[in-house]
Amino acid sequence: MILIVDDNPDNIYSLQKLLESKNFEVDTAQSGEEALKKILKYNYALIILDVQMPDMDGFEVAENIAGFSKTKETPIIFLSAVNTDKRFITKGYDSGGLDYVTKPVDPDILMLKVKTFYRLYEQTQALKDIQLALEKEVEGRKQAQKELRSKVDYLHTLLESLPQIAFTCDHRGNIGFVNGRWFQFSDNEQAFPQTHPDDKPIAAELQESLDSGKPLEMEVRVKKRDEPGYSYQLLRVWPILENGENNWVGTFTNIDAQKKAEKEKDEFLSIASHELKTPLTSIKAYMQLLDRKLKLDGDCAEAKYVNRVQDQVEKLNSLITDLLDLSKIDNGKLGINKKVFSLERMVQNAVDSIVQTHDQSKMELHRQGDISGLMVYGDEIRLEQVLVNFLTNAYKYAAGTEKVIVDCRVMDDFVKISVIDFGIGIPESKLSEVFNKFYRVEETSFDFQGLGIGLYICSEIIRSHQGTIAVESSAGKGATFYFTLPLNLPIDAK
Ligand code: ADP
Numbered sequence: 001m002i003l004i005v006d007d008n009p010d011n012i013y014s015l016q017k018l019l020e021s022k023n024f025e026v027d028t029a030q031s032g033e034e035a036l037k038k039i040l041k042y043n044y045a046l047i048i049l050d051v052q053m054p055d056m057d058g059f060e061v062a063e064n065i066a067g068f069s070k071t072k073e074t075p076i077i078f079l080s081a082v083n084t085d086k087r088f089i090t091k092g093y094d095s096g097g098l099d100y101v102t103k104p105v106d107p108d109i110l111m112l113k114v115k116t117f118y119r120l121y122e123q124t125q126a127l128k129d130i131q132l133a134l135e136k137e138v139e140g141r142k143q144a145q146k147e148l149r150s151k152v153d154y155l156h157t158l159l160e161s162l163p164q165i166a167f168t169c170d171h172r173g174n175i176g177f178v179n180g181r182w183f184q185f186s187d188n189e190q191a192f193p194q195t196h197p198d199d200k201p202i203a204a205e206l207q208e209s210l211d212s213g214k215p216l217e218m219e220v221r222v223k224k225r226d227e228p229g230y231s232y233q234l235l236r237v238w239p240i241l242e243n244g245e246n247n248w249v250g251t252f253t254n255i256d257a258q259k260k261a262e263k264e265k266d267e268f269l270s271i272a273s274h275e276l277k278t279p280l281t282s283i284k285a286y287m288q289l290l291d292r293k294l295k296l297d298g299d300c301a302e303a304k305y306v307n308r309v310q311d312q313v314e315k316l317n318s319l320i321t322d323l324l325d326l327s328k329i330d331n332g333k334l335g336i337n338k339k340v341f342s343l344e345r346m347v348q349n350a351v352d353s354i355v356q357t358h359d360q361s362k363m364e365l366h367r368q369g370d371i372s373g374l375m376v377y378g379d380e381i382r383l384e385q386v387l388v389n390f391l392t393n394a395y396k397y398a399a400g401t402e403k404v405i406v407d408c409r410v411m412d413d414f415v416k417i418s419v420i421d422f423g424i425g426i427p428e429s430k431l432s433e434v435f436n437k438f439y440r441v442e443e444t445s446f447d448f449q450g451l452g453i454g455l456y457i458c459s460e461i462i463r464s465h466q467g468t469i470a471v472e473s474s475a476g477k478g479a480t481f482y483f484t485l486p487l488n489l490p491i492d493a494k
Contacts, residue, residue, distance in 0.1 A: 001025040005035040005061065006050040015048065018107055019114065032056030036064055039071050045121040046114060051080040075117040079103055165252040171245065173207055185222055196221035196230045206237060213239065222252065232259040270327035276320050284313055325457045336464045340489060341380040343415060344372050347408060350387040358395050369408035374415060377489050378465045386458040390419035390481045396448055398423020398478065418482035426473040434471060435459040
């Protein structure tokens with residue numbers, strides 16, 4: 001808006017019309033006093049100021065304007081009747097005015113100056129806006145930095161309060177912060193604690209995680225600075241998003257007591273199963289003798305009892321064998337003796353032993369697929385153990401249904417053996433866990449006897465054959481357990 005200050009209403013009128021015809025917004029004042037009041041109240045882009053006014057002349061008004069910080073930079077065009085009087089002009093500039101036009105006003109010259117000042121005003125305004133926006137941004141960034149710093153401080157306080165060793169690192173693995181406990185294990189905040197020579201080095205494992213962006217979880221033995229032995233720690237390193245960048249938080253949790261207890265339990269299982277096996281073998285032998293003797297004596301009621309005892313002894317035997325296998329796996333001693341053998345023979349042996357021990361009139365065992373003549377490389381006895389385990393489970397968890405199917409299929413470069421039953425099935429959410437040690441599906445564990453180690457042993461056997469083992473099932477819909485074996489025979493066996 002432009003303010004016209006003139007004591008002569010006619011002059012105001014003609015100037016106002018002229019400016020409005022060029023689309024400028026205009027305000028007017030008929031005296032210096034009125035002009036000053038308006039200038040303090042409103043913002044003007046330009047003031048056109050008559051020099052000669054009765055009470056307060058234009059120069060006085062301009063001096064006042066220059067005195068207020070709000071208005072001191074508002075451009076002024078003086079309208080002066082005395083164009084030759086240099087004193088006026090100098091006085092005009094001294095008091096903060098910026099230009100002048102002599103009366104009678106030449107509309108073209110006035111418009112030229114008005115437009116120039118107006119453009120200048122607009123540009124100054126735009127610059128001020130930019131400056132304001134920049135100031136705001138700087139302020140915003142300062143605030144964000146402050147918040148970030150307080151978040152980082154909070155994280156560090158949190159890590160300091162943990163009972164574990166804790167640290168942070170960036171995506172290149174450079175350690176940023178370590179808590180006080182770190183120094184019980186390392187004297188250098190850039191170096192990880194010393195690990196056991198048989199364990200994987202932490203820095204290399206961490207780098208792999210950082211590169212893949214996946215959290216790291218590993219058990220590792222580390223050494224306290226002033227103690228001789230190593231203690232088991234669970235190292236977990238998780239990514240956190242900080243300042244738009246991936247940073248990582250790591251903790252070492254002491255699991256030494258847990259590890260010791262696990263080891264003691266494994267040792268106990270190993271000793272107990274060995275010790276149980278010896279008397280059981282004797283019982284089995286004597287039961288066989290007794291069975292033979294009773295059969296020789298002809299049919300009698302005792303023979304039936306002996307058969308039942310033999311069944312139960314067989315169950316006990318397979319439980320103890322599983323426990324023994326488990327301890328062998330834990331000690332890395334599950335012997336696998338591979339050679340080339342006929343897969344058909346192995347499958348048929350497993351099927352025969354199940355058919356002999358499970359009543360076929362209630363639940364029939366069917367076979368599908370032809371693998372006759374197929375030779376594979378592996379441990380025949382161990383693989384038969386896997387199939388027998390699948391089949392025993394099928395008879396156990398699908399009892400009361402009509403059939404169980406053994407399906408054998410040769411795929412591209414592997415063979416797939418499946419056992420399909422139509423029993424209680426397994427909820428989909430539990431499928432990934434059934435091959436874990438001691439895992440039993442909770443919903444059904446009370447209705448069936450078992451230790452939850454058979455499938456774990458199976459998975460270890462298949463793993464040592466570079467095969468795959470899996471189950472497809474859903475609750476109430478039966479289950480298909482299968483394993484695959486690669487078909488590439490060793491060169492000297494072809
Ligand atoms: P166990 O049968 O001795 O409990 P396993 O390791 O053989 O141990 O099986 C683990 C669990 O998997 C079982 O407890 C059972 O819950 C489930 N499971 C195994 N086979 C089947 C099957 N054919 N149908 C349904 N559930 C099964």
